[in-house]
Amino acid sequence: MYGRYEEAKKSIVDRNGCAREESELECDRNLLSFPLCCNQFVEKYTYTKDCACINSPRDASCGFEKNVADCDYDTITLDISENDQRDYYCDAVSSTTGWCEKTGSTYIIYDDLCKDEGPTEDIYACCKAKDVWSDALRTREWKQYGRTKYIDMIPSACKKFNDCRTSSDFFGGCCKENNDFHEDCKFCSKSPTNSSEEDTHADSCGYKTKCYHNRINIQEQIECCSDVQGIFGIEFGDGTECKASLDYDLCDGENSLACSETTNGCNKDKPCFPECCSNLNFDFATPETIEKSVVSHCFQEASEKN
Numbered sequence: 001m002y003g004r005y006e007e008a009k010k011s012i013v014d015r016n017g018c019a020r021e022e023s024e025l026e027c028d029r030n031l032l033s034f035p036l037c038c039n040q041f042v043e044k045y046t047y048t049k050d051c052a053c054i055n056s057p058r059d060a061s062c063g064f065e066k067n068v069a070d071c072d073y074d075t076i077t078l079d080i081s082e083n084d085q086r087d088y089y090c091d092a093v094s095s096t097t098g099w100c101e102k103t104g105s106t107y108i109i110y111d112d113l114c115k116d117e118g119p120t121e122d123i124y125a126c127c128k129a130k131d132v133w134s135d136a137l138r139t140r141e142w143k144q145y146g147r148t149k150y151i152d153m154i155p156s157a158c159k160k161f162n163d164c165r166t167s168s169d170f171f172g173g174c175c176k177e178n179n180d181f182h183e184d185c186k187f188c189s190k191s192p193t194n195s196s197e198e199d200t201h202a203d204s205c206g207y208k209t210k211c212y213h214n215r216i217n218i219q220e221q222i223e224c225c226s227d228v229q230g231i232f233g234i235e236f237g238d239g240t241e242c243k244a245s246l247d248y249d250l251c252d253g254e255n256s257l258a259c260s261e262t263t264n265g266c267n268k269d270k271p272c273f274p275e276c277c278s279n280l281n282f283d284f285a286t287p288e289t290i291e292k293s294v295v296s297h298c299f300q301e302a303s304e305k306n
Contacts, residue, residue, distance in 0.1 A: 171206030
């Protein structure tokens with residue numbers, strides 16, 4: 001059908017020497033070769049409504065008629081962002097949940113499931129209760145003219161919370177400028193006072209695995225807990241692990257080279273030196289402990305304090 005492709009003009013030349021733009025190769029009813037071109041053209045040029053809808057009475061994307069009783073549309077071809085097609089879909093799958101909630105005998109318009117009215121925290125609570133961000137509800141996969149399409153099904157009122165709804169979002173700082181944004185931000189802005197509250201707070205607000213993993217050292221935990229306080233504007237209570245880390249006692253354990261009691265007992269003026277250094281450790285916990293460890297006489301022989 002076509003003889004050659006002219007690189008300079010980016011056009012295809014047919015057997016009669018007529019130049020054709022690539023867009024003209026799209027097979028639809030406007031071509032004289034239709035419908036034969038649906039089978040003859042390279043596949044990418046046949047992704048059209050006219051080709052897909054040949055002998056496809058069950059494809060709702062080809063034309064949906066809500067009042068035709070004997071139509072049996074394939075549900076995967078229904079665009080449920082359109083209310084009539086959503087109603088047909090819900091009847092077909094016999095569902096009254098998710099996209100198909102009802103008020104009496106009428107399906108609720110899904111985009112109005114949570115209205116953008118009233119306090120922000122009430123709107124957020126509605127979006128959470130309706131589980132609009134779940135994998136099952138957030139996106140609708142369907143077929144339009146045989147091609148896979150995706151519809152964002154999150155109600156308009158809920159989209160303002162898209163980037164501030166998960167624990168990682170909270171730890172990422174989405175609540176930092178507005179701790180009253182919604183109920184989860186309010187929770188994360190409350191200081192835990194004991195280990196039980198700390199555990200729940202860390203889990204809900206996104207820092208549990210970062211601040212409390214098994215391989216974390218005291219320096220990392222101090223930095224992490226300090227970051228948490230800055231992100232959420234809180235102060236850990238006396239009964240929390242983070243508080244204990246933030247109030248790190250450099251002389252606890254009597255083996256830190258930052259502890260004056262330790263270095264007073266083991267330095268170059270003591271007869272036991274340098275053997276007394278063997279069980280002492282360089283203390284990386286804070287800039288202060290690092291500085292004190294560096295100036296200690298045992299520094300060259302001390303091991304890192306984990």
